[in-house]
Amino acid sequence: MASIDIRNVRKNFGIVSVLHGVDLAIKNGEFVVLVGPSGCGKSTLLRMIAGLEEVTEGEIRIDGVRVNERAPKDRDIAMVFQSYALYPHMNVAENMSYGLRIRKAAREKITAAVSNAARKLELQPLLARRPKALSGGQRQRVAMGRAIVRQPKAFLFDEPLSNLDARLREQMRAEIKKLHRDLGATSIYVTHDQIEAMTLADRIVAMHEGVVQQVGSPLELYDRPANLFVAGFIGSPAMNFLSARYEVSAGTASARLPDGTLIALSSGYQLEEGAAVTLGIRPEHVEMSPASETSLRATVDLIEPTGFGIILHLGLHGLPFNVFTLDRAALTAGPTVTVAFPPQHLHLFDETGKRALESSLQKGTG
Numbered sequence: 349m350a351s352i353d354i355r356n357v358r359k360n361f362g363i364v365s366v367l368h369g370v371d372l373a374i375k376n377g378e379f380v381v382l383v384g385p386s387g388c389g390k391s392t393l394l395r396m397i398a399g400l401e402e403v404t405e406g407e408i409r410i411d412g413v414r415v416n417e418r419a420p421k422d423r424d425i426a427m428v429f430q431s432y433a434l435y436p437h438m439n440v441a442e443n444m445s446y447g448l449r450i451r452k453a454a455r456e457k458i459t460a461a462v463s464n465a466a467r468k469l470e471l472q473p474l475l476a477r478r479p480k481a482l483s484g485g486q487r488q489r490v491a492m493g494r495a496i497v498r499q500p501k502a503f504l505f506d507e508p509l510s511n512l513d514a515r516l517r518e519q520m521r522a523e524i525k526k527l528h529r530d531l532g533a534t535s536i537y538v539t540h541d542q543i544e545a546m547t548l549a550d551r552i553v554a555m556h557e558g559v560v561q562q563v564g565s566p567l568e569l570y571d572r573p574a575n576l577f578v579a580g581f582i583g584s585p586a587m588n589f590l591s592a593r594y595e596v597s598a599g600t601a602s603a604r605l606p607d608g609t610l611i612a613l614s615s616g617y618q619l620e621e622g623a624a625v626t627l628g629i630r631p632e633h634v635e636m637s638p639a640s641e642t643s644l645r646a647t648v649d650l651i652e653p654t655g656f657g658i659i660l661h662l663g664l665h666g667l668p669f670n671v672f673t674l675d676r677a678a679l680t681a682g683p684t685v686t687v688a689f690p691p692q693h694l695h696l697f698d699e700t701g702k703r704a705l706e707s708s709l710q711k712g713t714g
């Protein structure tokens with residue numbers, strides 16, 4: 349196991365800068381998941397930790413020791429890719445033991461490590477097979493097995509499950525979680541899959557355009573996204589946003605929508621009266637309500653049953669607005685519905701897109 353420190357790391361490819369000073373301290377045994385849109389620099393960061401890409405500026409330390417100049421093989425890190433990269437001419441056992449064999453490990457040690465990993469990953473019946481005689485999920489397990497056998501200080505995963513079908517992904521996700529529970533190895537995992545990120549991570553690192561936007565537990569990012577980017581990126585279907593102005597009257601804070609509707613807030617904020625804000629609400633937190641003074645009328649554009657629940661695509665003040673509900677009555681909704689926003693589920697962002705800070709309200713003031 350190892351701690352991994354990333355200190356002000358920058359990466360340029362020629363004149364193009366793709367990482368603009370990343371700081372991240374990963375603790376011994378921690379499972380950290382990197383998320384962000386395509387091209388934001390996740391794989392580049394992972395490859396620099398593995399030593400597959402040079403660090404332009406800054407420092408990477410493993411267990412406190414600078415590794416910038418160390419070759420990948422001397423970093424004691426195993427990487428699992430989405431393309432399993434198995435050797436086609438070797439059987440499963442040979443693929444799994446390869447890393448130890450080239451390091452000239454003792455035969456007994458190799459046998460014990462392979463059989464141990466095979467047991468954990470339920471690969472025993474397949475040890476004599478070649479990769480081409482395996483399913484995608486089995487190959488992915490062999491790729492994991494190969495990493496485990498080496499007993500590295502840390503595991504790096506670059507979208508390891510993205511080639512698998514939905515059911516296998518689910519199974520493998522649980523396998524990875526169990527493995528981490530059993531081995532407790534420091535892991536850094538890149539994914540586009542929200543559920544993988546939420547279920548696997550001790551901490552999620554949300555990145556955008558080469559800059560870390562927020563680091564926190566999955567629920568911290570879901571409950572208190574630091575800015576509009578994280579708010580819109582974490583959660584599916586995505587958070588709804590509405591432009592509004594911040595108002596305080598008679599000791600009550602609210603957000604006024606362009607059509608004049610006042611939306612009550614659960615607390616005051618450190619904002620000027622009249623400040624332009626963005627109000628955010630997740631589709632699963634919107635209430636379908638009877639019409640009232642504080643409810644909003646929306647048009648129903650599309651009804652999408654997902655089996656588990658229903659996504660309503662609405663038009664609110666002419667803008668797209670989504671609601672997620674478990675209530676099957678929504679299947680017959682339309683052509684308009686009324687919706688309400690429970691104050692405790694509202695998110696408020698200031699003009700710069702940052703989460704607005706709450707304040708205690710005093711009567712008549714902001």
Ligand SMILES: Nc1ncnc2c1ncn2[C@@H]1O[C@H](COP(=O)(O)OP(=O)(O)OP(=O)(O)O)[C@@H](O)[C@H]1O
Pocket residue numbers: 361364366384385386387388389390391392393
């Ligand atoms: N060898 C390279 N030469 C030039 N540019 C590169 C190179 N490798 C990556 N890039 C660029 O660096 C940026 C970050 O790429 P990276 O693969 O790290 O993104 P990512 O977040 O992992 O994306 P994805 O989710 O699509 O895998 C992209 O704009 C990419 O085009």
